[in-house]
Amino acid sequence: MNTNNNSVHSTELAGRSLDEIVYFSQHKFHGGVHPEEHKTLSNQSNIQALAIPPELIIPLNQHSGRQAMEVVAVGEQVKAGQLIAAAEGDLSANIHASSSGKVIAIEDRPIAHPSGMRDRCIVIATDGCDEAEWLPPIEHPFKADKQQLLRRIQECGIVGMGGASFPSHIKLMPEVNKLVINAAECEPYITCDDRLMREQANTLIAGIQLVMHLLNASEAIIGIEDNKPEAIAELKKTIKDAQTSASDKFAQNTSDLKNSSIKICVVPTKYPSGGEKQLIELITGKQVPSQQLPLALGLVMHNVATIYAIYQAITQGRPLISRIMTITGDAAQLKGNYLTRIGTPISFALQQADAESCDKVIMGGPMMGFEIFDTQAPVIKSSNCLIAAGKGELKATDAALACIRCGECADACPASLLPQQLYWFARSDDLEKAEQYNLFDCIECGACSYVCPSDIPLVQYYRYAKNELVQRAEEKQKAAHARERFEFREYRKKREKAERAERHKKAAEARKKAAHQKGQTDEKKATIADAVARAKARKKSSD
Amino acid sequence: MLKSSPFKTSSNSVSRLMQTVALATLPGALALFYFFGWGVIFNLITCISVALLCEAAVLKLRQRPIKRNLMDYSALLTAVLLALSLPPLAPWWIATIGTLFAIVFAKHLYGGLGYNPFNPAMAGYVLLLISFPLAMTRWLPPETVITNAPNLVDSFLLFFTETDSQNRTLDVYLLNADGFTMATPLDELKTGLSMGYVLPELMHKPIFNGWINVGWQWANLGFLLGGLFLLWKKAINWHIPVAFLAAIYLISGFFHLFDDQLYIGPMTHLFSGATMLGAFFIATDPVSACTTNKGRLFFAASIGVIIVLIRNFGGYPDAVAFAVLLMNMAAPLIDHYTQPRVYGSQEN
Numbered sequence: 005m006n007t008n009n010n011s012v013h014s015t016e017l018a019g020r021s022l023d024e025i026v027y028f029s030q031h032k033f034h035g036g037v038h039p040e041e042h043k044t045l046s047n048q049s050n051i052q053a054l055a056i057p058p059e060l061i062i063p064l065n066q067h068s069g070r071q072a073m074e075v076v077a078v079g080e081q082v083k084a085g086q087l088i089a090a091a092e093g094d095l096s097a098n099i100h101a102s103s104s105g106k107v108i109a110i111e112d113r114p115i116a117h118p119s120g121m122r123d124r125c126i127v128i129a130t131d132g133c134d135e136a137e138w139l140p141p142i143e144h145p146f147k148a149d150k151q152q153l154l155r156r157i158q159e160c161g162i163v164g165m166g167g168a169s170f171p172s173h174i175k176l177m178p179e180v181n182k183l184v185i186n187a188a189e190c191e192p193y194i195t196c197d198d199r200l201m202r203e204q205a206n207t208l209i210a211g212i213q214l215v216m217h218l219l220n221a222s223e224a225i226i227g228i229e230d231n232k233p234e235a236i237a238e239l240k241k242t243i244k245d246a247q248t249s250a251s252d253k254f255a256q257n258t259s260d261l262k263n264s265s266i267k268i269c270v271v272p273t274k275y276p277s278g279g280e281k282q283l284i285e286l287i288t289g290k291q292v293p294s295q296q297l298p299l300a301l302g303l304v305m306h307n308v309a310t311i312y313a314i315y316q317a318i319t320q321g322r323p324l325i326s327r328i329m330t331i332t333g334d335a336a337q338l339k340g341n342y343l344t345r346i347g348t349p350i351s352f353a354l355q356q357a358d359a360e361s362c363d364k365v366i367m368g369g370p371m372m373g374f375e376i377f378d379t380q381a382p383v384i385k386s387s388n389c390l391i392a393a394g395k396g397e398l399k400a401t402d403a404a405l406a407c408i409r410c411g412e413c414a415d416a417c418p419a420s421l422l423p424q425q426l427y428w429f430a431r432s433d434d435l436e437k438a439e440q441y442n443l444f445d446c447i448e449c450g451a452c453s454y455v456c457p458s459d460i461p462l463v464q465y466y467r468y469a470k471n472e473l474v475q476r477a478e479e480k481q482k483a484a485h486a487r488e489r490f491e492f493r494e495y496r497k498k499r500e501k502a503e504r505a506e507r508h509k510k511a512a513e514a515r516k517k518a519a520h521q522k523g524q525t526d527e528k529k530a531t532i533a534d535a536v537a538r539a540k541a542r543k544k545s546s547d
Numbered sequence: 548m549l550k551s552s553p554f555k556t557s558s559n560s561v562s563r564l565m566q567t568v569a570l571a572t573l574p575g576a577l578a579l580f581y582f583f584g585w586g587v588i589f590n591l592i593t594c595i596s597v598a599l600l601c602e603a604a605v606l607k608l609r610q611r612p613i614k615r616n617l618m619d620y621s622a623l624l625t626a627v628l629l630a631l632s633l634p635p636l637a638p639w640w641i642a643t644i645g646t647l648f649a650i651v652f653a654k655h656l657y658g659g660l661g662y663n664p665f666n667p668a669m670a671g672y673v674l675l676l677i678s679f680p681l682a683m684t685r686w687l688p689p690e691t692v693i694t695n696a697p698n699l700v701d702s703f704l705l706f707f708t709e710t711d712s713q714n715r716t717l718d719v720y721l722l723n724a725d726g727f728t729m730a731t732p733l734d735e736l737k738t739g740l741s742m743g744y745v746l747p748e749l750m751h752k753p754i755f756n757g758w759i760n761v762g763w764q765w766a767n768l769g770f771l772l773g774g775l776f777l778l779w780k781k782a783i784n785w786h787i788p789v790a791f792l793a794a795i796y797l798i799s800g801f802f803h804l805f806d807d808q809l810y811i812g813p814m815t816h817l818f819s820g821a822t823m824l825g826a827f828f829i830a831t832d833p834v835s836a837c838t839t840n841k842g843r844l845f846f847a848a849s850i851g852v853i854i855v856l857i858r859n860f861g862g863y864p865d866a867v868a869f870a871v872l873l874m875n876m877a878a879p880l881i882d883h884y885t886q887p888r889v890y891g892s893q894e895n
Contacts, residue, residue: 450553
């Protein structure tokens with residue numbers, strides 16, 4: 005049904021000698037699909053720098069945690085690399101100005117988000133000078149303290165650039181044996197990692213060595229799809245050079261790299277081989293336990309682009325202010341990969357690639373990306389691709405037909421779920437059942453929708469069900485909290501009442517005693533006092 | 548307006564799937580036509596016309612888009628499968644009532660495509676079999692066996708008026724030279740065995756002339772060919788047909804080894820009646836079958852077992868329809884207990 009181009013790539017590679025550096029994956033993952041690749045549209049030319057846009061719109065929330073806090077004011081002059089918003093809490097990340105200019109606004113602007121929502125952004129009118137202000141380079145990184153390196157990575161606002169945008173320094177804190185580099189780039193159209201590996205293999209291998217040093221890892225494995233033979237050859241050459249030559253400026257500085265090895269694991273081209281869990285299974289043959297991190301298997305995974313950013317942060321003191329982004333699609337005349345500043349408006353990027361007359365703009369790949377409705381929204385740290393689609397290039401928004409339970413989706417699901425069952429449950433709002441059927445193990449890769457003969461937007465249903473479940477859990481928690489508070493208040497009221505009653509009783513007794521001591525001179529008074537005390541006691545007990 | 552990823556889809560489509568399946572019945576249908584004559588074509592035409600009319604009418608009543616739903620070809624496929632199961636010269640109202648029931652009751656009253664718990668074609672077939680047992684068991688023997696096969700005009704008259712140009716009814720054609728009524732091989736065997744004959748004696752009848760039994764084995768071979776085409780096209784998974792046929796082979800083989808005078812052999816089971824049609828075209832209906840691969844194995848194997856049990860011990864000569872409907876009922880339960888192991892859900 006789907007044409008399989010594996011054989012083509014494999015034979016291409018088979019001609020090259022496979023040795024202790026490059027090897028083919030011996031494992032498989034369940035399901036997967038073979039969408040048309042469309043990679044050659046954009047991977048034929050060198051990475052170019054995109055011009056500085058007149059206006060940079062830099063969102064304060066480009067990471068998984070809380071929104072960063074602005075540390076500049078409107079009217080302030082900033083330089084490229086200057087901190088403009090500081091991380092708030094653990095999962096947040098620093099944000100830096102990506103070129104020099106003047107802050108002209110700090111306000112809600114449309115951002116690149118599936119819902120087309122607006123969020124707080126710092127708007128910089130650039131001056132074109134691109135005056136920069138980096139942090140001081142760390143001279144001997146292999147001799148530097150681990151904490152110092154982590155602090156540097158954190159300061160530079162490095163987050164995972166493969167899509168999750170998780171702050172990188174947190175993933176580098178533990179010590180693990182194995183580092184896995186995600187270079188699969190399995191989404192169709194996207195070629196930014198491919199070009200990066202071809203052109204910056206030296207930097208990447210040095211970066212991998214650096215990260216291995218940080219993690220105290222003895223082994224690094226680069227997982228890459230077999231449709232990137234040029235990148236594989238480039239990396240292989242560099243690894244060989246690094247192993248043999250003593251000229252490597254880092255290797256000679258350190259002793260703990262002697263026993264370390266970097267290998268390239270070539271995996272078949274099949275979407276979603278670049279999913280974290282799938283790539284781990286392809287490389288190790290093991291599955292990350294459900295609801296756990298790869299750390300459970302003693303490994304950590306980083307994307308190649310992240311490695312590049314980490315290396316630049318440490319050796320050049322350069323914060324994450326730009327990234328390589330693919331601009332492609334039938335409507336883009338100048339398809340290719342562009343070094344793009346964070347905050348560049350999408351409209352500007354499209355204009356630079358001569359792609360203004362497009363039918364539809366997708367950020368990310370066609371399988372997991374989302375449509376951009378307002379092209380004033382900016383490029384952020386996780387934006388790896390813009391597809392300027394021509395007419396008919398992408399799926400029209402056809403209405404879905406009924407599910408016929410054919411089970412194609414279950415065969416395609418890389419998480420071995422039963423997508424059609426999840427769909428029925430989500431549709432009938434039977435969300436507990438969906439959860440029982442492991443909804444939260446869904447990675448939203450879209451393979452199920454891809455094969456669905458009824459064109460049902462399955463992933464949309466799962467996103468809805470997940471959101472709804474999370475919200476309900478939160479509400480439940482809130483309700484439980486409120487009940488607890490209420491119950492405590494009731495308890496406190498009761499307790500206070502009892503204490504009051506005790507006090508009154510004591511007071512009455514004291515009065516009685518006092519009256520007794522006064523003698524029997526005024527029996528009448530005593531009788532009255534007694535009656536009052538009794539009445540009080542009665543009242544107390546009836547309260 | 549909000550459209551979620553993915554923005555690319557495969558070329559899979561329901562209508563293409565249904566078309567492929569309908570197309571794959573062609574070799575079997577041609578074999579039936581060759582051996583059983585024009586009645587096969589009349590049944591096909593009647594069933595398809597009635598199915599499309601009913602589908603359109605119900606869609607209109609339910610205020611659903613008519614053209615888009617007709618174009619999914621599911622009603623057409625139901626009609627084709629039912630038509631190929633009917634006795635070729637059964638009167639026109641048999642095909643009409645069966646199709647009407649299949650589309651209106653078995654399919655749309657349950658909610659239309661995707662919601663029907665029972666295979667519509669088989670529901671229609673069973674309704675006919677129970678309501679009109681006589682008409683449903685009068686299969687004219689293969690034209691290669693009988694000498695007086697009706698021509699196109701007589702077939703047409705028999706189908707629509709129940710008497711031919713010389714005022715003869717179907718019963719006249721069913722009498723063989725000895726004055727005995729002929730029936731399908733499975734029917735013949737069932738009747739013969741109940742009358743105390745043993746298999747070797749029955750096998751001398753003209754209907755069993757040639758390899759296994761002429762006519763039906765060619766139709767079964769045709770459906771097997773179409774089924775292999777479906778597997779090659781990945782329109783169906785291998786699980787259902789393989790489990791279905793393996794179960795028939797093993798269970799009938801067991802009985803045959805136990806007593807070869809009383810129980811027909813596995814090859815006869817595999818190539819008679821509706822075995823191949825059932826294995827590749829009926830039991831594989833995704834809507835009413837199991838959805839997990841493990842569940843499909845159990846589902847189809849159970850159908851195979853029930854078929855052999857009914858053929859060997861039950862009151863009906865063939866049993867594909869009953870077996871399929873029975874297991875349709877069990878499908879949700881089987882699905883529940885055969886969920887696949889989710890990624891990362893077990894220790895490595």
